[in-house]
Amino acid sequence: MASHTASQRYLSTRGGSYDLSFEEVVLKGLASDGGLFIPEEIPSLPSDWASKWQHLSFEDLAYEIFSLYISPSEIPSADLKDIIRRSYSTFRTKDVTPTITLDKEKNIHLLELFHGPTFAFKDVALQFLGNLFEYFLVRRNQGKTGRNREHLTVVGATSGDTGSAAIYGLRGKKDVSVFIMYPDGKVSPIQEAQMTTVMDANVHNLAVDGTFDDCQDFVKALFADPEINKTHRLAAVNSINWARILAQITYYFHAYFSLIRQSSFLPASTVRFVVPTGNFGDILAGYFAKRMGLPAEKLVIATNENDILHRFWQSGKYEKKPVHGSEAEGGIVEDGVKAHEDGVKETLSPAMDILVSSNFERLLWFLAHQIYSTTSDPVEKRRKTAGDHVRSWLNDLKSKGGFSVDAELLKAAQVDFESERVTDEQTLATIKEIFTTTSSLVSKGYILDPHSAIGLAATYRSTERSKPPTTHHISLATAHPAKFSNAVETALQGEKGYSWNEVLPVEMQGLEDKPRRVSHVKKSGGWQGVRTVVVAEVEAELQAAEKAAQQ
């Protein structure tokens, strides 16, 4: 039986919405004030968690953790267990997210998160979120027919992985249409094929001639638009959706337990998690795990050359990059449209080519809550103060392209987190180094995808600050190498024992030759252009479904 906390209610980081239920925040995705939903309180672990949870399966662990955040009056325990069971039955390993030891001498372990249907860590949350949407809709639509049924219009932005994971979590589901925007030409060929070869009628791919940040801005603008919100019930699959973060907490505990069962883990040992980071969702789940009581000494943010987070942890300044070497004030104008500064670089780790990390807002709220009020302040006042700070910082980000925090807040951020920036060159060197030094571990050497390689490069740097044997590092492997042929081939071509054909899983073979369905959307049409496409395609889908039902 899981223990429960007093509050399983939610609020917005910008102060506008309070006392919402889990179902409300999952279905809304983004708060109407533009903020992100967070739990009113971070629950503490039950006192006997370490002994009781240690030998649980991934599914049972997920149930214990989710139960701390979801009231059984919203989702009865048996239903929650069933949703969890179905969500992880699609994974290729029984362990769901296995942890393997990569370097015994340095106590470096790899948390493999890519054993789900689309070979990326996003599956852990998006298989669950897809089933949650379905569960809520079935409940809401009981006894309703035709246009009286509640219909979800899911809109998401992807730099490659969220898109396919969301599509695989939602394809064919009743009463849901899913629209995925991706930056045209900036996702890997396999990622694009994974998304666009899905032919289910409820799946709609939109290729945008911009960056991931443009796509993410379109999503946020649609959520803020009263017109589409009147006619359509929008829902989010990006990590702005709280359920994404919640689902990702499980594997931090799961990895920790698999480590402490090892003989090399001594009573005095400590654990660091290293996380390849873009939108700050994955590592934020680690922050929640730590705040709940998981004994993680540090969370290490590993960025590629799109390093806004790394620069923040070094300086306290959260700033988009200047355009063409000049200070950009409030954006640039392209094709008559004001766009964010396209300071984003195209790297060998495209899923992390993100200028602004949306989940950072959630961390800012917790830091402001901690720093700018005293515990003697009334609860409501503390929350309001935090929300006011977040709103003001985010306004500055929008209008001035950045903001800075004071030394006290930065110091608080540095208590839980460190950061590293890894270049393309270092990414390639890490892929090669790990392949050539691990041939005793796996028959032909371990092949990292470029995002996981960024994590591992940062891990080796972290071992210099926090040395073995006392410290164990768990580095998150966020995707399968087959998704990123460009980086893997560049790093390993010609290496003894390496063959691309052996990297490619059977599920991906021939994928790029299949028929595709995708619409092209012009960035210059702005989010209103996207709205037109979404509204028209949902209508066409509903009409086709009605026609089919009549036949």
Ligand SMILES: Cc1ncc(COP(=O)(O)O)c(C=O)c1O
């Ligand atoms: C393979 C891969 N690694 C790392 C990340 C970064 O994760 P997050 O955006 O949660 O920081 C992403 C994208 O989000 C990704 O697709």
Ligand SMILES: N[C@@H](CCOP(=O)(O)O)C(=O)O
């Ligand atoms: N890297 C992501 C970008 C979207 O991030 P999300 O975690 O907020 O969905 C991707 O691959 O799409």
